[in-house]
Amino acid sequence: xxxxRVLLQTRIARxxxxxxxxxxxxxxxxxxxxxxxxxxxxxxxxALTYASLISETLTDLVGFLGSSGKGLLDQEVAQxxxxxxxxxxxxxxxxxxxxxxxxxxxxxxLFGDGIESPMVADRELLRAISGLEATAAQVTEADxxxxxxxxxxxxxxWGEHVYSLVGTFTYANVDRQLRSxxxxxxxxxxxxxxxTHWVSVTLAGGITxxxxxxRAGVMRIQEGRLEERVSIDSRDEIEELADAFNLxxxxxxxxxxxxxxxxxxxxxxxxxxxxLVANVSHELKTPLTALRGYLELMxxxxxxxxxxxxxxxxxxxxxNVERLSLRVEELVQLSRLDRFTSLDSAREEIExxxxxEGIIDTFRPRMEGDGVHFVLQVxxxxxxxxxxxxxxxxxxxxxxxxxVKFTPKGGTVLVLAEACDHEQRQGVLVRIQDSGVGxxxxxxxxxxxxxxxxxxxxxxxxxxxxxxxxxxxSIVEAHRGxxxxxxxxxxxxxxxxxxxxxxFGQDGTSRGGPSVRLEEADGDRTAVREA
Amino acid sequence: MARVFVVDDEPxxxxxxxxxxxxxxxxxxxxxxxxxxxxxxxxxxxxLVLLDLMMPDLDGMELLKLLRLDAKGANVPVLVxxxxxxxxxxxxxxxxxxxxxxxxxxxxxxxxxxxxxxxETSEAETNA
Numbered sequence: 001x002x003x004x005r006v007l008l009q010t011r012i013a014r015x016x017x018x019x020x021x022x023x024x025x026x027x028x029x030x031x032x033x034x035x036x037x038x039x040x041x042x043x044x045x046x047a048l049t050y051a052s053l054i055s056e057t058l059t060d061l062v063g064f065l066g067s068s069g070k071g072l073l074d075q076e077v078a079q080x081x082x083x084x085x086x087x088x089x090x091x092x093x094x095x096x097x098x099x100x101x102x103x104x105x106x107x108x109x110l111f112g113d114g115i116e117s118p119m120v121a122d123r124e125l126l127r128a129i130s131g132l133e134a135t136a137a138q139v140t141e142a143d144x145x146x147x148x149x150x151x152x153x154x155x156x157x158w159g160e161h162v163y164s165l166v167g168t169f170t171y172a173n174v175d176r177q178l179r180s181x182x183x184x185x186x187x188x189x190x191x192x193x194x195x196t197h198w199v200s201v202t203l204a205g206g207i208t209x210x211x212x213x214x215r216a217g218v219m220r221i222q223e224g225r226l227e228e229r230v231s232i233d234s235r236d237e238i239e240e241l242a243d244a245f246n247l248x249x250x251x252x253x254x255x256x257x258x259x260x261x262x263x264x265x266x267x268x269x270x271x272x273x274x275x276l277v278a279n280v281s282h283e284l285k286t287p288l289t290a291l292r293g294y295l296e297l298m299x300x301x302x303x304x305x306x307x308x309x310x311x312x313x314x315x316x317x318x319x320n321v322e323r324l325s326l327r328v329e330e331l332v333q334l335s336r337l338d339r340f341t342s343l344d345s346a347r348e349e350i351e352x353x354x355x356x357e358g359i360i361d362t363f364r365p366r367m368e369g370d371g372v373h374f375v376l377q378v379x380x381x382x383x384x385x386x387x388x389x390x391x392x393x394x395x396x397x398x399x400x401x402x403x404v405k406f407t408p409k410g411g412t413v414l415v416l417a418e419a420c421d422h423e424q425r426q427g428v429l430v431r432i433q434d435s436g437v438g439x440x441x442x443x444x445x446x447x448x449x450x451x452x453x454x455x456x457x458x459x460x461x462x463x464x465x466x467x468x469x470x471x472x473x474s475i476v477e478a479h480r481g482x483x484x485x486x487x488x489x490x491x492x493x494x495x496x497x498x499x500x501x502x503x504f505g506q507d508g509t510s511r512g513g514p515s516v517r518l519e520e521a522d523g524d525r526t527a528v529r530e531a
Numbered sequence: 532m533a534r535v536f537v538v539d540d541e542p543x544x545x546x547x548x549x550x551x552x553x554x555x556x557x558x559x560x561x562x563x564x565x566x567x568x569x570x571x572x573x574x575x576x577x578x579l580v581l582l583d584l585m586m587p588d589l590d591g592m593e594l595l596k597l598l599r600l601d602a603k604g605a606n607v608p609v610l611v612x613x614x615x616x617x618x619x620x621x622x623x624x625x626x627x628x629x630x631x632x633x634x635x636x637x638x639x640x641x642x643x644x645x646x647x648x649x650x651e652t653s654e655a656e657t658n659a
Contacts, residue, residue: 285614285635289544289547292638293636302550362638
């Protein structure tokens with residue numbers, strides 16, 4: 001799943017814009033609600049004042065002019081109405097609830113002579129009319145709209161109270177004003193949003209410019225331009241970050257230099273070690289060769305006849321020289337394995353048969369001496385494996401050495417080699433079976449560990465340092481093969497070595513198919529080359 | 532009677548090699564110093580050279596290189612005897628012009644077998 005990339009600038013801009021929009025909307029709301037309230041109260045106050053002021057004047061006008069001066073009355077009422085924009089209806093009602101005059105719009109109706117006076121039915125209103133105090137209340141008109149009704153009693157000099165003025169005022173004007181201010185707010189809000197977008201993007205850009213500079217610096221380091229540094233002068237966390245980054249880059253450069261030096265030293269050490277190994281192996285092997293050569297000559301009577309006793313002694317010497325040679329070679333191999341992690345360099349096509357036959361030749365005198373029978377069964381066709389011949393030889397040398405070592409006199413060592421698939425890969429399986437003491441099941445899993453021996457006392461009895469099998473495993477695994485063992489105590493052990501055919505690529509799969517060679521071998525197993 | 536020249540700085544080794552080869556009927560010349568050996572080899576090329584690699588002053592590799600540069604030594608079969616069992620070492624020696632390689636410690640039988648084989652090959656080439 002890929003996540004959409006969001007620019008830091010966009011994110012900051014969104015945050016700023018969100019804050020600004022919220023505050024703008026809130027202030028608009030507050031403005032509208034409070035203003036609405038205040039404007040209505042203001043209208044109501046002026047309505048009350050107006051009604052109280054004109055009540056007596058209007059009553060007097062009705063009294064003086066009456067129906068005879070209807071024209072003049074209309075004029076006077078119109079003048080009074082002009083004093084207040086919000087007035088919708090003015091009525092003069094007597095204390096019993098009989099309407100005397102009703103002025104609505106331009107229409108002024110004077111009740112009495114000929115026109116039946118309507119009566120006020122609303123008890124609430126009647127109580128207000130008969131009261132002595134001016135009262136006001138919000139009412140709902142017949143058409144459903146809100147209105148403000150003021151009742152102003154006309155109380156004469158001697159407490160005489162006959163009429164009250166009932167004025168009904170509309171909120172229409174006020175609401176119109178509010179609506180227009182609401183539209184204005186919306187307009188301001190819209191302009192504000194546009195401005196906010198511009199301002200927030202600009203502001204965010206100012207913040208992220210430094211981040212971009214820093215990012216570019218990181219990319220340069222990533223590309224390997226380690227000498228480049230970042231310069232930011234924002235006097236904030238980003239500058240601190242840039243400083244820290246520069247410091248880190250400095251340390252990186254210093255560390256790399258140290259590592260290079262350390263690596264050079266290690267390379268020198270490694271070379272020294274390699275030279276040492278070569279020298280040690282030379283120093284150990286030369287005397288061993290002399291020993292081995294002379295012992296063999298003596299045993300075969302090449303240096304004149306010697307007594308039976310002496311021959312037996314020479315055989316013991318030979319056997320031990322053989323073991324010593326194996327141990328020395330083992331150590332050399334192990335040090336080499338530790339040194340080279342990659343074994344690919346020394347790979348070539350090898351013929352397993354020749355290698356196995358060569359090893360068996362090496363072991364023959366020792367097995368004859370120990371009275372161990374030996375059986376070799378190799379599938380007639382030869383296989384060409386891609387491997388390091390010297391190391392593969394070492395694998396079978398060590399396994400055969402073990403087999404012979406742990407097989408008692410008169411026992412049998414069996415070597416079987418055949419084509420076999422392992423985990424869906426084609427390869428060769430070699431079985432080395434002995435009729436020795438066997439290995440307990442609990443120990444079987446650990447025998448391939450370095451310096452491990454089944455029984456510590458066996459070191460004295462059978463020799464060896466417990467390196468042999470760990471070396472076997474290292475080599476086989478380096479060839480992407482497998483090694484395992486089966487054993488039954490008292491009956492014997494079988495070691496299995498499986499090696500794959502073909503080219504061992506990095507992925508362990510065969511490239512270009514298995515390189516199986518089918519023709520008979522010529523039996524030549526020495527490294528002879530024509531010059 | 533084939534004549535084998537043994538070059539090794541170790542007197543015991545020279546002695547052993549000479550004993551083995553003589554008991555098998557070869558005529559043997561020996562030298563424990565690289566420089567004098569090279570001079571003698573070029574003066575009178577033998578049928579085969581047994582050459583140790585690790586020697587002080589002039590080592591086996593150098594000796595081999597100088598021997599192959601000279602017309603007289605260019606075709607003498609050389610069997611390298613060395614303690615270095617590394618495959619790369621073997622290949623390197625063969626590339627320098629050695630004909631075969633035998634690792635220490637070896638058995639006398641194996642040595643004689645290789646010597647005979649090399650002599651046969653070289654003889655066949657000369658006759659051809």
